[in-house]
Amino acid sequence: IPAAPEDVCVRKSSNTCCVSQEEKAPVARIVRIDACGIQCPGPILKLKTSMEQLQSGECLEIRATDAGFPRDAEAWCRMTGNRFVSAQTENGTYIVRVEKATPCAMEVSHPVSTAKGKTFILFSDDLDKVLATFVLANGAAATGEKVTIFFTFWGLNAIKKTEKPKVKKDWFGKMFGVMLPSDSMKLKLSKMNMGGMGARMMRHIMKRKGIDSLESLRRQAIENGVEFIACQMSMDVMGVKKEELLDHVTIGGVATYMGRAEEANVNLFI
Structure with missing residues (x-):
């Protein structure tokens, strides 16, 4: 559908590897997305998936109520090579426009690096x-x-199935099973847990504020290609069987993690 005159988004890139200097900048189609009512990282994920549907030179206008979204969107553009067009506020709503760059413009502004991955070691099971x-x-x-998450020791509790099959365990494995959270819904807060009341209150507040639940964020990570690796040694020590973990999870050891870390420029231990 042709854009209305006031919805014109004109490409102003000085890059000439794809567009001749004599060629007039085309009038771009604007796609509007509503991300209101959801919190970080929801708007950025919507920005990513929506941009994948656009053609080079087209614009995306996304509305959000997350106050940090305009700055996040600008940072996202710097990292991906797309062009941050504008940001404005309208009655508490943040309106951001982003233009999808041409492949050659992305190559110039966002050169390929041999180490651009991100890895996380999740050692904790605090909610x-x-x-x-x-x-x-x-x-x-x-x-x-x-992106890779390496789940080790207590972190394994974050990727257990809610409905686990029956598996054979030794005495120590059974003891760990009794003492540890059975799945992500049973995780506690690191502070002010108050016998589970704090964790329930946290989940209630998150729901009221439009923040995705832990289980929803975990599902989004899987859908976005985040690699889940469970530490084999930790599983052996704590009596956790592969059948108890989410189907998406693969098993690995320290060398597997170090291989991913070698390819990354950010490695975090949580």
């Missing part, structure tokens, strides 16, 4: 720390980079 891990992982995945 707040696990939430932070998946928020960061989804944000990194939204830039199109390779």
Whole structure:
């Protein structure tokens, strides 16, 4: 559908490898997306998936109520090579316009690097720390980079199935099974847990504020290609069987993680 006159988005790039100097800048189509009511990293993930549907030179206008979104969108453009056109506020809504760059413009502004991945070691099973891990992982995945989460020791509790099959365990494995959270819904807060009341209150507030739940963030990470690796040694020590973990999870050891870390420029231990 042709854009209305006031919805014209004109390409102003000085790059000439794809467009001749004599060629007139085309009138670009504008696609409008509503990301209101959802919090980080939701708007950025919507920005990424929506931009994938656009042709080079077309514009995306996305509306969000997340106050940090305009700055996040500008940073996302710097990392992906797309052009940040504008940002404005209208009655508490943040309106951001982004232009999809041509492939050659992306190559010039965003050269290929041999180490651009992100890795996370999730050692903790505290609800707040696990939430932070998946928020960061989804944000990194939204830039199109390779992201890996290495789940070790207590972090394994974040990727257990809710409905687990019956598996044979030794005495120590059974004891760990009784003492540890059975799945992500049973994770506790690192502070002010108050016998589980704090964790329930946290989930309630997140729902009221439009923030995705831990389980939703985990699902989004899987859909965005984030690699989940469970530490084999930790599984052996804590009596966790592969059948108890999410189907998406692969098993690896320290060498597997170090291989991913070698290819990354950010490695975080949480």
